[in-house]
Amino acid sequence: MSGLLAGKRLLVTGVITDASIAFSVAKLAQENGAQVVLTGYGRLSLVERIAKRLPEPAPVIEVDVTNTEHLAGLADRVREHVDGLDGVVHSIGFAPQSCLGGGFLDAPWEDVATALHVSTFSYKSLAMAALPLMSPGSAVVGLTFDATKAWPVYDWMGVAKAGLESASRYLALHLGKQGIRSNLVAAGPLRTIAAKSIPGFDQFEDAWAERAPLGWSLTDQEPAARACLALLSDWFPATTGEIVHVDGGYHAIGS
Ligand SMILES: NC(=O)c1ccc[n+]([C@@H]2O[C@H](COP(=O)([O-])OP(=O)(O)OC[C@H]3O[C@@H](n4cnc5c(N)ncnc54)[C@H](O)[C@@H]3O)[C@@H](O)[C@H]2O)c1
Numbered sequence: 001m002s003g004l005l006a007g008k009r010l011l012v013t014g015v016i017t018d019a020s021i022a023f024s025v026a027k028l029a030q031e032n033g034a035q036v037v038l039t040g041y042g043r044l045s046l047v048e049r050i051a052k053r054l055p056e057p058a059p060v061i062e063v064d065v066t067n068t069e070h071l072a073g074l075a076d077r078v079r080e081h082v083d084g085l086d087g088v089v090h091s092i093g094f095a096p097q098s099c100l101g102g103g104f105l106d107a108p109w110e111d112v113a114t115a116l117h118v119s120t121f122s123y124k125s126l127a128m129a130a131l132p133l134m135s136p137g138s139a140v141v142g143l144t145f146d147a148t149k150a151w152p153v154y155d156w157m158g159v160a161k162a163g164l165e166s167a168s169r170y171l172a173l174h175l176g177k178q179g180i181r182s183n184l185v186a187a188g189p190l191r192t193i194a195a196k197s198i199p200g201f202d203q204f205e206d207a208w209a210e211r212a213p214l215g216w217s218l219t220d221q222e223p224a225a226r227a228c229l230a231l232l233s234d235w236f237p238a239t240t241g242e243i244v245h246v247d248g249g250y251h252a253i254g255s
Pocket residue numbers: 013014015016017019020021022040041042063064065066090091092093094118143144145186187188189190191192193194195
């Protein structure tokens with residue numbers, strides 16, 4: 001087996017279509033020598049159908065990150081396919097409609113709580129569920145959308161991402177002693193199901209087209225996926241609590 005991730009065993013969450021960032025991660029990871037186990041949420045048969053489009057067959061385990069039984073059983077379910085994990089990819093986000101598209105001032109706590117549970121707290125819960133399978137050198141990688149700014153229509157999802165960015169630093173702090181890294185990729189806008197659920201998402205598209213110094217493709221998930229692979233590989237052995245921007249350089253430019 002050759003490639004950047006030769007011999008590595010990965011758990012990849014978040015595949016729902018072949019446009020999912022997680023699908024690109026799983027595909028590239030397999031092409032680079034990794035063994036991939038997927039998790040699916042909700043429409044499992046759909047995830048299994050999409051999984052068949054990967055270069056190699058990948059088993060799919062059902063995981064709703066808000067379901068404590070799913071999390072408690074995760075390590076045993078994963079062990080049915082691999083004897084340990086070298087990497088976990090958290091590619092999960094959800095916020096009820098009230099939390100997005102300008103609803104910041106009116107969204108009720110119950111909806112905000114759902115957004116934070118699925119998009120923020122789950123980063124820690126997923127890592128802990130997988131921890132019994134990980135050993136020194138293993139890595140957790142998640143996806144954020146630059147939360148240092150307030151974006152026009154991102155609203156509570158932006159707050160959830162700010163929490164995720166902090167949670168990743170705390171995970172780095174608490175798992176560092178065990179030699180486990182935690183890093184995030186801050187991707188620019190990509191046309192996925194999650195993105196399409198944000199009313200006014202086209203504002204991001206226009207802004208990136210105008211301002212990203214390297215240019216930006218809204219339909220090419222590979223640059224973000226490549227960064228995930230790099231962070232999962234042995235080539236960032238002393239990097240944790242970091243956020244790597246994969247946004248065509250947008251974050252670095254003033255308007
Ligand atoms: N698309 C973008 O523009 C963009 C930019 C930056 C970061 N991101 C982040 O990338 C990650 C992946 O999103 P995507 O854009 O590939 O969209 P996507 O819709 O393809 O993936 C989102 C995934 O979250 C999963 N999910 C939702 N609720 C869940 C739950 N309770 N338990 C388990 N899984 C659940 C869905 O099943 C889906 O697979 C998210 O964290 C998203 O916020 C996306």
